[in-house]
Amino acid sequence: MALIELGGIERIFTLGDSQVHALQSVALRVEAGEYLSVMGPSGSGKSTLLNLLGLLDRPNAGRYHLEGRDVTTLDADEQAAVRRERIGFVFQSFHLVARLSAAENVALPLMLAGVPAAERHARVSAALRDFGLEDRAGHRPDQLSGGQRQRVAIARATIMRPALLLADEPTGNLDRATGQEVTRLLEELNAGGVTLIVVTHDPAMGARARRCIRMEDGRIVDDLRQTPADTFANP
Amino acid sequence: MRAADTLRFATRAATGNPLRTVLMVLAMAIGVAAVVVLTALGDGARRYVVGEFGALGSNLVIVLPGRSETGGINPGSLVTSTPRDLTVEDAEALLRSPRVTRIAPLLVGNSEISAGGRLREVVVVGTSSDMTAVRRLDLAAGRFLPREDLRRATNVAVIGATIQRELFGAEPAVGRLVRLGDRRFRVIGVMAASGQGLGMNTDEQVIIPVASALAMFDTNTLFRILVEARDRSALEAAKADITDIIRNRHAGEEDITLLTQDAVLETFDRILGTLTMAVAGIAAISLAVAGILVMNVMLVSVTQRTAEIGLLKALGAEPRTIRNAFLTEASLLSLAGGLAGVALGQGGAALLRLAWPVLPSWPPDWAVAAGLGTALATGILFGVQPARRAARLDPVQALAKR
Numbered sequence A: 001m002a003l004i005e006l007g008g009i010e011r012i013f014t015l016g017d018s019q020v021h022a023l024q025s026v027a028l029r030v031e032a033g034e035y036l037s038v039m040g041p042s043g044s045g046k047s048t049l050l051n052l053l054g055l056l057d058r059p060n061a062g063r064y065h066l067e068g069r070d071v072t073t074l075d076a077d078e079q080a081a082v083r084r085e086r087i088g089f090v091f092q093s094f095h096l097v098a099r100l101s102a103a104e105n106v107a108l109p110l111m112l113a114g115v116p117a118a119e120r121h122a123r124v125s126a127a128l129r130d131f132g133l134e135d136r137a138g139h140r141p142d143q144l145s146g147g148q149r150q151r152v153a154i155a156r157a158t159i160m161r162p163a164l165l166l167a168d169e170p171t172g173n174l175d176r177a178t179g180q181e182v183t184r185l186l187e188e189l190n191a192g193g194v195t196l197i198v199v200t201h202d203p204a205m206g207a208r209a210r211r212c213i214r215m216e217d218g219r220i221v222d223d224l225r226q227t228p229a230d231t232f233a234n235p
Numbered sequence B: 001m002r003a004a005d006t007l008r009f010a011t012r013a014a015t016g017n018p019l020r021t022v023l024m025v026l027a028m029a030i031g032v033a034a035v036v037v038l039t040a041l042g043d044g045a046r047r048y049v050v051g052e053f054g055a056l057g058s059n060l061v062i063v064l065p066g067r068s069e070t071g072g073i074n075p076g077s078l079v080t081s082t083p084r085d086l087t088v089e090d091a092e093a094l095l096r097s098p099r100v101t102r103i104a105p106l107l108v109g110n111s112e113i114s115a116g117g118r119l120r121e122v123v124v125v126g127t128s129s130d131m132t133a134v135r136r137l138d139l140a141a142g143r144f145l146p147r148e149d150l151r152r153a154t155n156v157a158v159i160g161a162t163i164q165r166e167l168f169g170a171e172p173a174v175g176r177l178v179r180l181g182d183r184r185f186r187v188i189g190v191m192a193a194s195g196q197g198l199g200m201n202t203d204e205q206v207i208i209p210v211a212s213a214l215a216m217f218d219t220n221t222l223f224r225i226l227v228e229a230r231d232r233s234a235l236e237a238a239k240a241d242i243t244d245i246i247r248n249r250h251a252g253e254e255d256i257t258l259l260t261q262d263a264v265l266e267t268f269d270r271i272l273g274t275l276t277m278a279v280a281g282i283a284a285i286s287l288a289v290a291g292i293l294v295m296n297v298m299l300v301s302v303t304q305r306t307a308e309i310g311l312l313k314a315l316g317a318e319p320r321t322i323r324n325a326f327l328t329e330a331s332l333l334s335l336a337g338g339l340a341g342v343a344l345g346q347g348g349a350a351l352l353r354l355a356w357p358v359l360p361s362w363p364p365d366w367a368v369a370a371g372l373g374t375a376l377a378t379g380i381l382f383g384v385q386p387a388r389r390a391a392r393l394d395p396v397q398a399l400a401k402r
């Protein structure tokens, strides 16, 4: 059973009189544990696709099965539950809650899931340790560097042990070295079994993925699978 | 999300923006404090009046000529068509009831008084010797009207404290002659100053025998008869006796109205109670205004925290969770405002009691409860719309907002 099965996906935005076809007859099959990069020019529909995969948006037409389950027909609460339990998001702009500490930000998904405070505390401490943030637990986002912020965001995205990790330009706001560090972190998580889909403008980063998808005008125009050997051949 | 977490999350959100929170709490607090202080004042006035009347003696029955359907004071009971005169003989007849200890007929009119070249308007009260006992009045000098036949028009007068001061200054008035209308009266007593009491104020009155007053105003009918019952428990029986006696004397017609202190008190109690409620209502309007402020502040808050709401949705928050978080925040703010308002209001009431010790200005419990309740209710009511707006936000657009 594939983790993700998309077929005939259409997403049309209506702006006044004009219509934007953000996604056109998109079909995609992703197995559990895969590592995909999505690339393409600005406005080609990468973020729209990612939002759809993350159940933040609904297609106008088409099928979407996640872990064998048709998720397009779920109601708002059921979709929220799927997001909470199965999907993690990492954003370009981190999206940390400014008034909450790093630990509290990481604890948010657990809190929303109704996990008791004691268990929450233990899991957050463990996660902060895993991401090398144990001495930053009490810091607020504005007291952290960009790389640290994104690490907090990744810790938050994975604290519920999701099956699918979606990252929309996760290194877009970071310098090169920090970006590589974050990329390595995401790849480690993928090595641990999480399916990873990364939208990026960085060819180097895109090329690291075992499967590269290229989008243009709302269509998938290229779907390149490469063996680990290829990865080294195309730096 | 657990209730405790919702509460903590909302508290953090509220304290995360102290200025906004303080302003909102203050707006709420002022509304609640206004309710508390104004009702304290109103209720203080009510208790003061009730207390003053209670001190006048509670076994008093007031007989009015004319029939009125209601027991209390209303415009109708004061201006009724009088089918038959209420006479001095009627008043005397009331003494036949064993439950009546004293009576005092009362006739009131306006006239001019002059003495030693000075002239002024006065209220002339015609009554009898028992008036002082019935209404608990004190004399400053001389004596009150002599005990004599109610039909004897003796030319003696007892003057009020103000009249004494204005006509005679520091000189003693007792024994002096005054002119009332076209008659001459000898002053035999001066009433003690009434002070600020709400009872009968005699300061600007001249009291003369009822027969003299009847002659002076050329009338046969009394304005009132004040009847003192033996004691409080005999009040109802005394009223029945009075009704019987007058009906017999008035050819079977029940053409009088009986007022008791209780009824008068009740009326005042009701009027001032209503007044207090009205004042509380007006103050509650400021709470509604505060409620609208809560709504606006919460709407701004939703707009400012759009990205956060989008994030929460991405992390799997259900619409209900987000709605509850914002509603809890609004409720917390109004609860804080309400409690601060009660504290502020109690402080204000304490200041009132300090400034006017005669008024027992304690806010009634219902007003405190209503103030708090209204604050909470408006907070929640006006918090609903922003909370729903937050819950309905589209997550993609919310996340795109910076």
Ligand SMILES: Nc1ncnc2c1ncn2[C@@H]1O[C@H](COP(=O)(O)OP(=O)(O)OP(=O)(O)O)[C@@H](O)[C@H]1O
Pocket (backbone or CB within 6 Å): A013, A014, A015, A020, A021, A022, A040, A041, A042, A043, A044, A045, A046, A047, A048, A049
């Ligand atoms: N809410 C919306 N309303 C109208 N049009 C939209 C909306 N969201 C996206 N679009 C349009 O859909 C198309 C795809 O947008 P999308 O954000 O997916 O592009 P993208 O590939 O992520 O671009 P970028 O690399 O710049 O992030 C664009 O033409 C965009 O203008």
Ligand SMILES: [Mg+2]
Pocket (backbone or CB within 6 Å): A046, A047, A048, A168
């Ligand atoms: Mg994009």
